[in-house]
Amino acid sequence: MDYVWMALIGLIAGSLGGHFITGKGQTVVGDIVTGIMGAMIGGVLFKLSGLFSGSGLTGGLMAATAGAIALLYGSRVVSKV
Numbered sequence: 001m002d003y004v005w006m007a008l009i010g011l012i013a014g015s016l017g018g019h020f021i022t023g024k025g026q027t028v029v030g031d032i033v034t035g036i037m038g039a040m041i042g043g044v045l046f047k048l049s050g051l052f053s054g055s056g057l058t059g060g061l062m063a064a065t066a067g068a069i070a071l072l073y074g075s076r077v078v079s080k081v
Contacts, residue, residue: 003040006064010039013068026075034075035068042067 014035018028026034046063 003043005061006039006043006067007036009061009064010036010068013039013065014072017069017072026079031072034072038068038071039064040067041071 011032012035014032015028017035018026018031042065043063045067046059051059051063
């Protein structure tokens with residue numbers, strides 16, 4: 001169930017992040033998919049590092065949001081090169 005929440009948060013963070021992060025980006029669908037992937041990666045990394053146990057909604061939301069924003073930013077930086 002945690003991964004479902006992470007995917008939903010990634011969907012929202014991806015669509016909003018596409019508007020806030022400037023630069024040559026992707027389409028809206030690309031931003032959403034990148035946000036979902038980032039949320040999943042962020043959730044797994046936070047869980048493996050022990051920063052949150054994965055049992056609470058707040059920790060999952062923070063990890064998913066951080067991962068989605070980080071991956072969106074990284075994809076924009078790479079696309080500028």
